[in-house]
Amino acid sequence: MDADALAPVTPGRPVGVAIVDDHPVVIDGVRAWLATEPRLTVLATGDDPDEVLRAAPEADVVLLDLRLHGRLVLDKLAELSSAGRRVVVYSEHSDPATMLAALDAGAVAFLAKHEGREHCVATVLDAASDRPYVPPALAGAMVGDPRPDRPVLSDQEREALLLWFQSMSKASVARRMRISEHTVKQYVDRARIKYTRAGRPAATKAALLARAIEDGLVRPEEIGIYRSRASTDQPTP
């Protein structure tokens, strides 16, 4: 699969968003957040992903509540992702294992519900352009990833993720690491891109990777050779 499987977002037209949640009050809340951004438009909402996407097949980004009617819909998430849907998961389940499972299943981004207000608009905009967006909670999950086959992150990438998770301020991380805010974001995003190699392949992961190469965030030759971290385990300074 490759990035072409995803419908490109037409420049100039607002990004179409579909919201799937089984709580109307949440849908209203998310809609209110997105309404502050003219580049976004909500096309359809509902509690069933299939119905919502039938109503708005042209949606560029799907905001998906990971728990629908009492069960985690990781399988549905994987299905949508491999079909080339850019899914931004948002959930009150911000435990690291669930977040990493969502990334593995192909979610473009993961937003903890309590992070919604600050990060929702930015996440959706980045998702629409196949660019990574890593809110603090996700950064924490990545830096604490205990799985033996986790991607190998560089020391700076780990440190940037850790400090971003702790402080929720890229400016403060930049001061602390004595680098620019732009570089902080690069480290964080590069770590996220490495996660496109974890779990099964998905069109969305390929698209993130392709865009990262296009943007010069990673070089193609850096990508193919991720070894298991277990084989080169070393302490972080």
Add this chain to the structure above:
Amino acid sequence: MSAEPGTTFLPQHTRPASVPTPRVTSGSDEVGAVRAAAAVAHTSDRGARIVAVTIALVWHLAIGLPAVLTAGPALAVPQVVLGGWLLVAVLGVIAGIRLLRDAPLPAAPLAGLLLVVDVAVFASVGRAHLFSPANWVWGTLAWFFLVVLWGRPVHRLLALLAAHAATALTAVVLHGATGAADLARATMALYGTSSLPVAVFAGAAALATLSRQRAATAATTNAMVAEREAAEQARHERGERLNLVSRAASEVLTELADGRADPADPEVQRRCVRAAARLRRLIAESDDVPHPLLHELRAAVDLAERNGLPIDLVTIGSPPPLPVRVRRSLADPLTASLADARDWARLTVVSGPDEVVVSLVTPDREGPDPTGHPAEDVDGQVEHLYERDGKIRWTQTRWHR
């Protein structure tokens, strides 16, 4: 922080799909169980050691010495027989004391020395006293083997006894005592003087093993019971906190729904923020038995919150077992800063098997730095960072294995 009246979500359940975390306490429990078992086995073994040392020395003194002195000049070379007796007596006292003090002397040289004495005495005792009590090595030596080889595998004792038997039989043959009656006496003497030490030795070893196993089982059971009780206690506490938080949350939500509370009122907003932060923290607790570090931090957070500070506590991973001093160096600077925090605070703990990083971020404001505890330096294992950049105050402690 992020949670506002309109965006406060109630959890649909109280137990999140929790990450199966390794038991943080099991490692130390196992060590504890092993230690307890070793202590019990040691106590039970001590009795058997005292018995072995006492028998060897008493027999040597009460039966061996009078016989040697009585036989005196009738022995072929009395000086060697008596000298051997003295040497073994001294050796026996030293080895016995060391054994009872848990510092046994090296077994191999002592065993070699005993065998040399064995040969020398058999060679010097003479034909007439070959089977008399004056040939003290018959009766006493096996018990000294026991003292010297205590705690070693039983086959070494058997090998040493075999060497002793070979020496005895060779001496019997060389002294020309090859009649059926003499050979029978020799065999009976060997059997009689060896079987009891072997039985004591093997019996003591078996008893020590048994008591070690039983003590280990008991200690493991106790640890499990303790852990279950701690888990039960933690569950109970969480239930109580959930009740408390749910009440606070439903109160403010009901007031909002009834129109009695105004979402624009800063006080109402603060109540919402606090209730949401508490609920989030409860949802995030996935450990059955809290790690002491997390327990301490949660306690500090609860305290700060009771003083009206909305605070987030996010933990990732399970800390490994940590010595109290390390735990204190990790937590103290944070709790000191927390006491000084205003408006909001974010406390995070990221743990791996070899690293634990605790961080507290609060908004910066005018005023002096918190007069925190000077970070106790635990052999440079815990680093402590504090900085303020006009926007935030950032306290971080970090432990490396």
